[in-house]
Amino acid sequence: xxxxxxxxxxxxxxxxxxxxxxxxxxxxxxxxxxxxxxxALELSSALRLAxxxxxxxxxCRTLSETDxxxxxxxxxxxxxxxxxxxxxxxxxAIEHTNSFGGVYFVLGGHLSPIDGVGPDDIGIQQxxxxxxxxxxxxxxxxxxxxxxxxxxxxxxxxxxxxxxxKVTRIAHGVPVxxxxxxxxxxxxxxxxxxxxxL
Amino acid sequence: xxxxxxxxxxxxxxxxxxxxxxxxxxxxxxxxxxxxxxxALELSSALRLAxxxxxxxxxCRTLSETDxxxxxxxxxxxxxxxxxxxxxxxxxAIEHTNSFGGVYFVLGGHLSPIDGVGPDDIGIQQxxxxxxxxxxxxxxxxxxxxxxxxxxxxxxxxxxxxxxxKVTRIAHGVPVxxxxxxxxxxxxxxxxxxxxxL
Numbered sequence: 497x498x499x500x501x502x503x504x505x506x507x508x509x510x511x512x513x514x515x516x517x518x519x520x521x522x523x524x525x526x527x528x529x530x531x532x533x534x535x536a537l538e539l540s541s542a543l544r545l546a547x548x549x550x551x552x553x554x555x556c557r558t559l560s561e562t563d564x565x566x567x568x569x570x571x572x573x574x575x576x577x578x579x580x581x582x583x584x585x586x587x588x589a590i591e592h593t594n595s596f597g598g599v600y601f602v603l604g605g606h607l608s609p610i611d612g613v614g615p616d617d618i619g620i621q622q623x624x625x626x627x628x629x630x631x632x633x634x635x636x637x638x639x640x641x642x643x644x645x646x647x648x649x650x651x652x653x654x655x656x657x658x659x660x661x662k663v664t665r666i667a668h669g670v671p672v673x674x675x676x677x678x679x680x681x682x683x684x685x686x687x688x689x690x691x692x693x694l
Numbered sequence: 695x696x697x698x699x700x701x702x703x704x705x706x707x708x709x710x711x712x713x714x715x716x717x718x719x720x721x722x723x724x725x726x727x728x729x730x731x732x733x734a735l736e737l738s739s740a741l742r743l744a745x746x747x748x749x750x751x752x753x754c755r756t757l758s759e760t761d762x763x764x765x766x767x768x769x770x771x772x773x774x775x776x777x778x779x780x781x782x783x784x785x786x787a788i789e790h791t792n793s794f795g796g797v798y799f800v801l802g803g804h805l806s807p808i809d810g811v812g813p814d815d816i817g818i819q820q821x822x823x824x825x826x827x828x829x830x831x832x833x834x835x836x837x838x839x840x841x842x843x844x845x846x847x848x849x850x851x852x853x854x855x856x857x858x859x860k861v862t863r864i865a866h867g868v869p870v871x872x873x874x875x876x877x878x879x880x881x882x883x884x885x886x887x888x889x890x891x892l
Contacts, residue, residue, distance in 0.1 A: 499786075502744045502759045509740035512733035513711075514725045515718060525744070526783050527712045529757050530802070533745045535710035540741035542707035543726070546700045547734040550727055559727050561700045585724050588697075604728070 503529070555626070557602040557619055558584045567591075567600060574598045576633040580623065580652060582606055582640055590638065598636075601626065606644040607651055615651070624655060634662040641668055701727070753824070755800040755817055756782045765789075765798060772796045774831040778821065778850065780804055780838055788836065796834075799824065804842040805849055813849070822853060832860040839866055 499507060503525055510521040528536040552558065553565035560566075567573060567587070577598030581587060587600050603618040615621070627635065637652055639645035653663050668686035670679050679687075697705060701723055708719040726734040750756065751763035758764070765771060765785070775796030779785060785798050801816040813819070825833065835850055837843035851861050866884035868877050877885075 500748070500758045500760065500764065502740075502748050503757060506740045506744040509733070509737040512726070512730060512737055513722045515721070520713060522783070522786075523713070524711045526757070526781070528710070528741070529744060529748055530781065532710055535707070536741045536745040539707040539710055540738045540745065542700075542704045543734045543738035543741070546704040546723070546727060547731045547738065550698070550700050559701060559724070560698045562698065566698065583724070583728065585720070588720075 552604075553602075556587075556600045557604060557622070558587050558600065572597075575631050577636065578627070578632045578634070579636045579638050580649075581638050582645060582648075586638065586640075596636075598634075603639070603648065606639060606642075606648040608644055618648070620652065620655065623652070627656065627661070632661060634664065636664050636666065638666045641666075750802075751800075754785075754798045755802060755820070756785050756798065770795075773829050775834065776825070776830045776832070777834045777836050778847075779836050780843065780846075784836065784838075794834075796832075801837070801846065804837060804840075804846040806842055816846070818850065818853065821850070825854065825859070830859060832862065834862050834864065836864045839864075 506525045506529075507518070507521045510516055510524050511518065513521075516524070528539075549561045550559050551561065553560040553568055554563050555568040556565060558565050558567075562569075574597045577596075578601055579590060579596060579598055580601045580603065581590070582603050582605060584602055584604075587602060590596050590600075601619075601623050603620075603623075605613055605618050607613060607615065607618065626632070635652075635656060637649040639648045649665055653665075656663050667690060668683065669690055670676065670683065670687045676684070704723045704727075705716070705719045708714055708722050709716065714722070726737075747759045748757050749759065751758040751766055752761050753766040754763060756763050756765075760767075772795045775794075776799055777788060777794060777796055778799045778801065779788070780801050780803060782800055785800060788794050788798075799817075799821050801818075801821075803811055803816050805811060805813065805816065824830070833850075833854060835847040837847045847863050851863075854861050865888060866881065867888055868874065868881065868885045874882070
């Protein structure tokens with residue numbers, strides 16, 4: 497037995513959400529239809545509005561429906577320090593630490609020749625132009641601590657060699673609050689190599 | 695730092711889905727906006743269509759966008775056997791067993807005086823009228839094996855006492871494939887009380 501066509505279509509469409517399998521999609525569809533039609537309509541219009549109107553901040557490439565995002569438009573940020581990130585979610589992660597007052601640049605991915613993602617796809621040109629404006633004194637490369645993220649960071653550092661600015665990479669090491677026993681070998685090796693005087 | 699208004703609205707709207715907390719809602723919103731805008735638009739229209747057009751089958755009260763659902767409209771079902779269920783999801787669960795060929799009646803809940811849910815709210819009147827038509831020979835009460843489900847089953851059985859039909863309740867017992875050790879006491883007690891000759 498199958499669902500009626502409209503319900504089936506809804507169940508299928510819900511599968512596009514990350515982490516939602518066939519069973520959860522069913523549960524979501526029936527929950528909305530049985531208990532919360534208003535929420536379904538609100539979600540429908542929120543999806544349409546966001547998908548049609550949210551674009552990129554023209555300065556930092558994060559998701560934003562205005563030309564300049566909140567952070568780029570703010571007058572209280574330190575414009576001499578630029579943090580380069582892979583995704584808009586990372587901006588939030590760093591903002592939540594309250595330990596960075598500079599501005600951001602979102603690549604929207606990492607270099608991945610195998611998938612055909614080159615420098616042009618992640619806005620390297622735009623990043624270099626931004627840096628050439630001269631206001632920026634330090635570039636913090638905070639791409640993910642993965643092979644691709646590291647490669648991307650190194651590529652960007654290479655491009656910036658000629659410029660007279662400080663280029664740094666976020667530290668690799670032991671996460672705060674964890675137990676050494678459970679830290680993987682690669683991370684431990686990085687933590688040892690990066691040891692500091694107390 | 696907060697999201698831009700449209701993204702925030704989308705994150706909030708996604709929270710209406712069962713099992714979706716603030717963190718998953720964020721992840722879903724960014725996933726759709728960064729990678730899959732078409733899927734977001736499709737989901738938007740599937741939600742609107744379903745929320746606006748899916749109604750109840752006029753015979754069995756399951757969710758359906760047509761007056762009669764697929765099962766009620768089918769000519770190959772045994773109309774002398776009626777299975778009474780709490781929700782449309784339960785219809786699927788029973789259909790998937792391939793062990794029932796009759797028709798269904800979906801209450802859409804259970805009696806719950808504390809929440810103000812009385813017989814009228816779960817279609818008891820419509821159920822009685824359906825049974826009075828005379829075609830039905832057996833009513834299988836398959837409400838959930840919970841206190842409220844049991845109470846609802848007993849209430850319906852009480853209403854049907856006068857009629858000359860077979861009223862049954864699905865069996866409580868040990869789930870197939872489990873280990874006795876892990877079965878709860880109430881279920882074990884039911885399994886013992888309901889023991890059968892081999």
